[in-house]
Amino acid sequence: MIPPGYTACGPPVVAGEATVTLVRGAEGKFLWISRPLAGFEGKGFPTGGMLCPFSFANARALGALLAWLLPRRLPAGPSFGFGDRLGLATPGHARALNGSRVFPIFAQQSVRENARTGRTFADVLASAVFGALAAGHEEGFGADADHLKGVDDALHAADLGYTFFTCDPSDHVVPVENTDVQARLRGLPYWKTWRKEYLGRAFSVGGRKLRFTEDGLARAAVKYGEAVAFAAQMYRALRTRLPHGFDFELSVDETETPTTPIEHLFIALELRQHDVVLASLAPCFPGEMEKAVDYRGDLEAFRDALRAHVAIAQAMGPYRISLHSGSDKFRLYPILAEEAGDLWHVKTAGTSYLVALEIVARFAPALFRDIVRLALSRFATDRASYHVSADPRRMPDLERVPDRELPALPADCDARQVLHVTFGSVLRSELAADLRAALLEHEEEYHQALAAHLGRHLALLGVKDDG
Numbered sequence: 101m102i103p104p105g106y107t108a109c110g111p112p113v114v115a116g117e118a119t120v121t122l123v124r125g126a127e128g129k130f131l132w133i134s135r136p137l138a139g140f141e142g143k144g145f146p147t148g149g150m151l152c153p154f155s156f157a158n159a160r161a162l163g164a165l166l167a168w169l170l171p172r173r174l175p176a177g178p179s180f181g182f183g184d185r186l187g188l189a190t191p192g193h194a195r196a197l198n199g200s201r202v203f204p205i206f207a208q209q210s211v212r213e214n215a216r217t218g219r220t221f222a223d224v225l226a227s228a229v230f231g232a233l234a235a236g237h238e239e240g241f242g243a244d245a246d247h248l249k250g251v252d253d254a255l256h257a258a259d260l261g262y263t264f265f266t267c268d269p270s271d272h273v274v275p276v277e278n279t280d281v282q283a284r285l286r287g288l289p290y291w292k293t294w295r296k297e298y299l300g301r302a303f304s305v306g307g308r309k310l311r312f313t314e315d316g317l318a319r320a321a322v323k324y325g326e327a328v329a330f331a332a333q334m335y336r337a338l339r340t341r342l343p344h345g346f347d348f349e350l351s352v353d354e355t356e357t358p359t360t361p362i363e364h365l366f367i368a369l370e371l372r373q374h375d376v377v378l379a380s381l382a383p384c385f386p387g388e389m390e391k392a393v394d395y396r397g398d399l400e401a402f403r404d405a406l407r408a409h410v411a412i413a414q415a416m417g418p419y420r421i422s423l424h425s426g427s428d429k430f431r432l433y434p435i436l437a438e439e440a441g442d443l444w445h446v447k448t449a450g451t452s453y454l455v456a457l458e459i460v461a462r463f464a465p466a467l468f469r470d471i472v473r474l475a476l477s478r479f480a481t482d483r484a485s486y487h488v489s490a491d492p493r494r495m496p497d498l499e500r501v502p503d504r505e506l507p508a509l510p511a512d513c514d515a516r517q518v519l520h521v522t523f524g525s526v527l528r529s530e531l532a533a534d535l536r537a538a539l540l541e542h543e544e545e546y547h548q549a550l551a552a553h554l555g556r557h558l559a560l561l562g563v564k565d566d567g
């Protein structure tokens with residue numbers, strides 16, 4: 101019996117010897133279990149039931165009883181990352197998946213995002229588990245520890261149950277534009293081997309032959325030689341910790357210049373030398389892949405680069421080509437689907453936070469105005485390390501925008517990026533509690549808006565019917 105003061109907000113689910121139900125009370129949502137079970141923490145009731153917070157320990161205990169709540173590895177086919185900065189979006193993401201054929205990653209935050217929001221890999225995973233339970237999403241999901249720059253972070257995520265590890269070797273990538281390539285080469289222990297192995301050899305890739313020139317090989321080796329060694333080190337550490345397997349992505353999307361096919365080939369060949377099996381690789385594409393707005397650049401140039409990367413991924417893997425900063429890249433999705441077939445992965449995160457702000461703008465305009473003001477005051481600082489070009493001076497004057505027009509503000513390109521990069525400042529401010537309360541109060545509208553917005557992403561990617 102659910103205790104007085106609480107109401108069920110999900111169907112009862114049989115878990116081992118108990119029934120678990122999501123319930124809602126004055127202080128938020130909890131897990132109600134009909135009788136005490138091993139591993140759960142919470143408050144016992146005289147009737148024998150237990151009220152449990154949405155903690156990591158309880159998420160893990162649930163996973164031990166219900167296998168569909170344990171993160172799992174990617175099956176064959178395309179996959180999609182639904183990053184969730186607030187930890188409240190998963191039920192909306194699950195709804196977006198209705199009628200689609202894509203495997204979801206529900207837990208996906210980077211080390212950088214967690215640092216900004218004050219969250220942890222454990223919190224992020226727990227939110228995904230409770231979200232999947234709320235949605236009754238029994239088809240499985242993955243958990244991506246995104247943009248890992250250190251081996252310790254990767255192992256920590258592995259211990260928590262993450263299944264997907266995105267290695268970000270960018271600290272080890274050498275920008276070759278302003279570098280004395282020849283001087284650098286002398287410091288690379290394997291240069292002679294690489295020269296002997298790769299120089300002049302023709303590699304058959306997608307019906308084309310790729311060949312390393314002396315200069316091309318030198319630049320690839322200098323730019324990515326150390327990065328590949330770092331990726332291999334992280335991979336080996338994970339393999340020791342997770343001998344039953346895991347998904348490993350290499351992301352070089354945040355580099356200064358686009359990844360050329362020959363650079364990609366060099367990375368793939370070297371990873372193979374190190375016995376690294378990739379699930380996906382995120383290259384840096386030509387054109388502007390800015391946060392939260394559509395692609396700005398030449399679509400044909402994107403298509404050509406993508407086609408070359410897919411051919412290499414097919415020949416050397418197969419593994420997926422991963423599109424980072426994938427939120428709202430509506431012009432790119434049809435091309436990705438056409439060129440990559442099923443070999444793609446897309447990552448989004450910021451866009452779900454922006455959907456949350458649209459809901460706040462609709463239902464709590466005063467709070468939304470406070471959030472915009474805070475975002476404007478923090479933008480100059482928070483934009484560091486994000487690829488954006490917003491100019492707050494181009495935004496409409498907040499004081500002159502009537503309440504009824506506020507919900508359109510996050511669609512304004514400049515406002516959108518200002519709001520996008522300042523999520524950490526907002527979520528660690530005193531506004532965060534009100535933001536969460538507003539979303540809980542309008543949960544149905546929030547989840548519906550998420551399902552519509554992310555559903556549009558999936559429809560354009562060709563994995564969901566438009567209807």
Ligand SMILES: [Zn+2]
Pocket residue numbers: 247351353354382424425
């Ligand atoms: Zn990225």
